[in-house]
Amino acid sequence: MSNIKNIFLVGVGGQGTILTSKILSKGFVENGYDVKMAEIHGMSQRGGSVTTQIRYGEKVYSPVIEKGSADIIVAFEKSEALRFLDYLKEDGILVINTQEIYPVTVNIGASKYPNNIIEEYDKVVGKKNVNVIDAYKIAGELGNIKCMNIVLLGALVKMFKLENINWKQIIKDSVPEKAIEMNINAFDKGYEI
Amino acid sequence: MKTLMTGNEAIARGAYEAGVTVASAYPGTPSTEIMENFSKYKGAHSEWAVNEKVACEVAAGASIRGARAFCAMKHVGLNVAADGFMSYSYHVTNGGFVLVTADEPNMFSSQNEQDNRYYALFGKTALIEPSDSQECIDFMKEAFNISEKFETPVVFRITTRICHSKSRVNLEERVVPPIKEYVKDPSKNLMLPAISRLRHPKIENIRLAGLKEYSNNCSLNRIEMNKTKIGIITSGVSYQYCKEVMGDNASYLKIGFLNPLPDTMIKDFASKVEKLYIIEESDPFIEEQVRAMGISCIGKDLFPICGEFSPALIRELLLGKKQVSTYQTQMQAPSRPPVLCAGCPHRGLFFELGKYKDKAFFSGDIGCYTLGAASPLNALDTTICMGASITGAHGFTKANEIANDTSKKAFAIIGDSTFFHSGITGLINSVYNNSSITTIILDNSITAMTGHQENPGTGKNITGAPAPAVDLVQLCYACGIKKENLIVVDPYDLAATKEAIKKGYEATEPFVIITKRPCALLKPVIKQRAKVKAVVNADKCRSCKMCLKSGCPALILGEKISIDQNSCNGCGVCIQICPFDAIERIGE
Numbered sequence: 001m002s003n004i005k006n007i008f009l010v011g012v013g014g015q016g017t018i019l020t021s022k023i024l025s026k027g028f029v030e031n032g033y034d035v036k037m038a039e040i041h042g043m044s045q046r047g048g049s050v051t052t053q054i055r056y057g058e059k060v061y062s063p064v065i066e067k068g069s070a071d072i073i074v075a076f077e078k079s080e081a082l083r084f085l086d087y088l089k090e091d092g093i094l095v096i097n098t099q100e101i102y103p104v105t106v107n108i109g110a111s112k113y114p115n116n117i118i119e120e121y122d123k124v125v126g127k128k129n130v131n132v133i134d135a136y137k138i139a140g141e142l143g144n145i146k147c148m149n150i151v152l153l154g155a156l157v158k159m160f161k162l163e164n165i166n167w168k169q170i171i172k173d174s175v176p177e178k179a180i181e182m183n184i185n186a187f188d189k190g191y192e193i
Numbered sequence: 194m195k196t197l198m199t200g201n202e203a204i205a206r207g208a209y210e211a212g213v214t215v216a217s218a219y220p221g222t223p224s225t226e227i228m229e230n231f232s233k234y235k236g237a238h239s240e241w242a243v244n245e246k247v248a249c250e251v252a253a254g255a256s257i258r259g260a261r262a263f264c265a266m267k268h269v270g271l272n273v274a275a276d277g278f279m280s281y282s283y284h285v286t287n288g289g290f291v292l293v294t295a296d297e298p299n300m301f302s303s304q305n306e307q308d309n310r311y312y313a314l315f316g317k318t319a320l321i322e323p324s325d326s327q328e329c330i331d332f333m334k335e336a337f338n339i340s341e342k343f344e345t346p347v348v349f350r351i352t353t354r355i356c357h358s359k360s361r362v363n364l365e366e367r368v369v370p371p372i373k374e375y376v377k378d379p380s381k382n383l384m385l386p387a388i389s390r391l392r393h394p395k396i397e398n399i400r401l402a403g404l405k406e407y408s409n410n411c412s413l414n415r416i417e418m419n420k421t422k423i424g425i426i427t428s429g430v431s432y433q434y435c436k437e438v439m440g441d442n443a444s445y446l447k448i449g450f451l452n453p454l455p456d457t458m459i460k461d462f463a464s465k466v467e468k469l470y471i472i473e474e475s476d477p478f479i480e481e482q483v484r485a486m487g488i489s490c491i492g493k494d495l496f497p498i499c500g501e502f503s504p505a506l507i508r509e510l511l512l513g514k515k516q517v518s519t520y521q522t523q524m525q526a527p528s529r530p531p532v533l534c535a536g537c538p539h540r541g542l543f544f545e546l547g548k549y550k551d552k553a554f555f556s557g558d559i560g561c562y563t564l565g566a567a568s569p570l571n572a573l574d575t576t577i578c579m580g581a582s583i584t585g586a587h588g589f590t591k592a593n594e595i596a597n598d599t600s601k602k603a604f605a606i607i608g609d610s611t612f613f614h615s616g617i618t619g620l621i622n623s624v625y626n627n628s629s630i631t632t633i634i635l636d637n638s639i640t641a642m643t644g645h646q647e648n649p650g651t652g653k654n655i656t657g658a659p660a661p662a663v664d665l666v667q668l669c670y671a672c673g674i675k676k677e678n679l680i681v682v683d684p685y686d687l688a689a690t691k692e693a694i695k696k697g698y699e700a701t702e703p704f705v706i707i708t709k710r711p712c713a714l715l716k717p718v719i720k721q722r723a724k725v726k727a728v729v730n731a732d733k734c735r736s737c738k739m740c741l742k743s744g745c746p747a748l749i750l751g752e753k754i755s756i757d758q759n760s761c762n763g764c765g766v767c768i769q770i771c772p773f774d775a776i777e778r779i780g781e
Contacts, residue, residue: 012529025359029197036325037197037359040301047746049529062437062504063358063430068517082526086518103529104746108569109738111527120524 004057006065007160010084011076012101013050016149021052023153023174027165028056036063047103049080074156076149077101078117085124093159094125097152099136131159138189147179147186154190198362200355203326204293205230206362207333208263211289212369213237215255217248219614220643221267222302223356224295228265229646232655236369241646241655244579244614245270249277249292256281256290257382259373261337263349265293268309269578273615275312278346282316283392285344285381287373289337293349295356298474299501304559304578306499308475313348313452317396319404320348320452321413324432326360332413332449343403348452352474354430354501405453413449416462420444423511424466426459426479426490430502431472437504438511454482463488470495470511474502533564535747536722536762538637538710541684543570544743544766545691546604546633549698554589554601558582558616560608561642562635569744573606580615582607586630587623602698605632609665610640610648617672624673624703631697631704635684636665637712645715669705684708687769713762724780725763729754733775740767740776 007024011017021037028035033056040051053065067086074095075081081096088094096118105111114120121130133155139148150171157167168184175183198206204227208216214237218228232239242248248264255262266274271294278292294309313320319339323332329351336347380388408414423443427435432447446462448454463469463483471480471492480492495510496502505516533540543565546555550571557563557573558581566573577585586603593601607616612634623630640646647653652662669679678700682693693706711718727747734753741748747761748754756767756776768776 025197029195029361034361035197035359038354039357047529047534048531060360061433063354063360063433064503066503066505066508066516068519079526082522082524085520085522088520090519092519102749103527104532104744105530106527107746107749108741108744109750110568113527114524117524120522124520124522 004055004060006070006089007054007156008065008070008073008084008087009052009054009076010073010080011050012080013048015050015076016146017050017052017076019174020149020153021054023167023170024054025056026170026174027162027167028054030170031165033057034060036060038063049083051084072156072160074152076152079114081121082114082117088125091129093129093131094121095131095133095152095156095159096121097133097135097148099148131155133190133193135190139186142182142185142189144179144182147183150183150186151190154187155193156190157187158191158193194364195361196364197359198326198329199226199357199359200323200326200329200351201226201357202230203329203362204265204333204349204351205234206364207330208291209234209237210330210365210367211261211334211337212367213261213263213337214369214372215252215260215262216240216264217242217251218265219243219245219248219270220640220646221270221295222643223297223353224265224267224270224293225643225646226356227293227295228655236367239655241640241648243649245274246277249274249281252290252292253277253281253284256286256288257284258288258375260288261370262288263291263293266295267303268294268296268307269303269305270294271309271312273579278312279316280384282318282346283384283389283396286340286346287375287381289340290346291333291336291340291349292346293351296350296352296475298352301353304576306475308478309348310350310451310478311476313350314478316346316348317401318346318348318452319343319450320350322350322429322449322451323355324429324447324449325355326362328449329355330362335413339404339407343400343407345400345404350429350451352429401453405456408450408453408455409457411450414455414458415445415447415449416458417445417447418465421466422468424462424469425472426462426469426483427472428479429474431474431507434502434504434507435472438508448479451479454479456486459483459486460488463490472496472502472507472511530567531564532567532744532746533561533570534713535745535757535760536713536764537561538684538708538713538764539565539635540570540743540745540764541687541690541766542633542635542708543572544770545687545694546606547572549602549604549694552601553698554586554603556582556586556589556603556605558605558607558611559642560611560635561637562606562608565606567744569742579611580607580619583616583619583623583630583632586632587619587626587628590628590630591626603630604697605630607632607634608641609634609636609638609650610646612665613649613663617668620669620674620703620705621672628703629701631700631706633697633706633708634665634669636707636709639712639715641712641714645712665707669707674703674705678702678704679707680705681707681709684710685764685766687766713764719762722762726758726761726779727756727763727765727768727776728758728779729756730775730777733773735773735775737772739772740770743767743770
């Protein structure tokens with residue numbers, strides 16, 4: 001099944017991972033690919049881990065990605081990719097947003113938020129395949145941290161060479177009218193990185 | 194038109210295209226989005242029922258009248274609906290009737306992983322299982338045809354992975370068949386013993402025989418012959434996993450119509466392959482019946498009953514090949530368990546209730562407040578099923594009385610939607626049988642855990658249109674709770690909550706506390722409280738960590754405590770807990 005591409009998005013509830021994967025999937029469908037997408041949220045909608053998996057290609061059977069076969073993992077929160085690093089395939093790309101969100105277990109001192117996470121990614125995956133982005137800051141400069149997910153989308157489109165799809169139109173169709181301009185700017189900023 | 198849909202969206206679409214005009218459901222993961230999506234279509238009646246039994250019987254009533262109707266629920270919901278389902282299965286359906294059950298292998302948010310395919314076998318009805326979103330649409334349409342042709346209810350079984358994963362679908366026009374004539378006919382619609390006795394053999398000999406013939410000849414069951422060394426009988430999402438792993442290196446009998454099973458097809462397929470595997474998630478439903486046909490096969494001796502399947506699992510067990518993980522790290526991400534939200538009105542109650550941990554039994558229920566069981570609140574002893582908080586507390590108390598044990602007072606903890614679902618019968622029972630339990634109804638004015646569905650207390654129906662709101666206080670009085678034994682309290686007010694719990698603890702008659710505060714995540718609440726925040730005065734904070742005992746995720750432990758202003762809604766619980774007055778409220 002080597003003609004199938006696997007994209008793994010991981011983050012924390014409320015960060016917009018699901019909207020991002022919806023936009024991505026829509027783009028692939030409109031370009032004639034077979035697409036399957038799986039979400040895991042369940043009880044953890046607020047503050048819990050959220051993962052979405054997108055697979056596209058000529059014919060896709062399973063909606064879930066297997067270990068060692070993700071072409072790219074995008075972590076919306078810095079530590080979240082640690083959970084899923086074994087899904088990345090050899091020479092796969094890692095995109096890390098530097099935002100840190102402490103779960104309640106860390107806040108009450110019951111678990112520890114690790115130090116030097118980026119260094120660990122560099123060491124394990126290899127620096128050339130690790131892309132670190134401060135999307136939180138970029139989104140803040142654009143006026144609303146909520147468009148952080150679209151900054152990451154822009155970065156992913158560039159790194160994954162998905163330019164042949166009209167993402168801006170899909171973004172326009174997917175966000176509220178008043179947020180369109182900001183999200184288009186967010187996409188451009190992400191793409192420029 | 195080609196688009197992407199989740200299985201749940203596709204089931205709603207299939208029902209719409211099939212011309213369904215009446216639909217009823219109670220929300221429950223992973224089934225909730227079926228009715229949410231169906232309610233957006235015009236030209237049909239949709240509703241949130243108070244529970245699954247109600248949903249099933251509403252759909253049955255519409256079916257008797259001649260309309261195409263469906264009900265939807267999560268797997269454990271069918272246990273609640275079983276009474277109506279098992280009886281309606283004896284009827285002669287008029288308009289097509291489909292019961293959608295969403296099972297949950299791996300229990301992402303459920304208390305068990307029961308395999309509801311057995312309900313169709315048990316109820317002697319047709320059973321259908323799709324394996325992607327396109328099949329959700331196609332099979333729903335066929336389900337209504339089957340229901341009308343064979344005069345049988347149809348069980349439509351899906352699993353989480355089908356409900357919540359998206360795949361491509363082709364949309365077609367809606368075709369609404371005319372609502373059939375209703376003709377009064379007791380032999381079809383009135384199951385008294387004398388009629389049921391005549392009806393049972395007809396179901397055994399005519400309905401099931403007809404369905405078996407259909408099963409062997411329908412397009413829902415399909416043989417794909419490739420290499421014949423390995424033959425796989427499979428269904429649902431497991432079919433996709435098998436195809437992913439084996440491709441054309443195996444032959445398949447994909448079963449979409451599962452009750453009765455296509456016996457001729459199975460025998461035919463088994464005779465053409467060298468080694469026969471049955472690959473099905475959950476229980477050995479197909480396997481046991483295949484073995485009973487005298488066919489040897491490999492099934493649960495190789496593949497697990499518990500948990501969820503995946504391509505990796507099938508690759509490993511079928512081919513002995515482990516998927517390689519390229520990158521490994523010893524560094525661990527911190528655990529992120531679900532917690533009560535910042536500003537959740539349940540927190541104040543659980544914080545005060547926790548003080549009675551050693552001298553009370555907390556009988557919990559199903560909803561957000563089940564999270565009160567987690568650390569640091571640790572305020573639940575048990576959770577059986579929806580509605581069981583009150584009945585469980587009552588049973589505990591009666592056993593206590595017989596054992597002459599006064600060491601533990603029983604509290605029942607239940608939400609507003611769950612109280613309407615199946616708590617109210619328990620409350621009536623506790624009054625009727627003179628129980629000294631204290632029932633706490635956590636009224637946050639929404640069905641929160643499943644993502645904010647309206648219920649009979651909220652004043653709105655599924656479409657958002659106004660509906661009369663049930664008055665919980667008057668309702669409790671009507672159940673027999675005395676006026677002096679009911680207190681309504683704001684759970685953001687810890688002193689008042691503490692006082693109410695004390696009275697509840699000391700009560701010797703059935704007692705009710707209603708904690709009334711809307712869910713912190715309701716849009717009007719977010720808007721109203723947008724500027725209200727709690728902030729820490731660092732000069733006064735002594736890092737005693739008392740406030741952390743509330744378990745609020747907005748509180749951040751550093752050298753001193755700080756509060757995440759993005760998530761805080763100024764509920765003030767931490768302000769009241771802080772012994773040094775170091776937390777202040779701003780923005781009011």
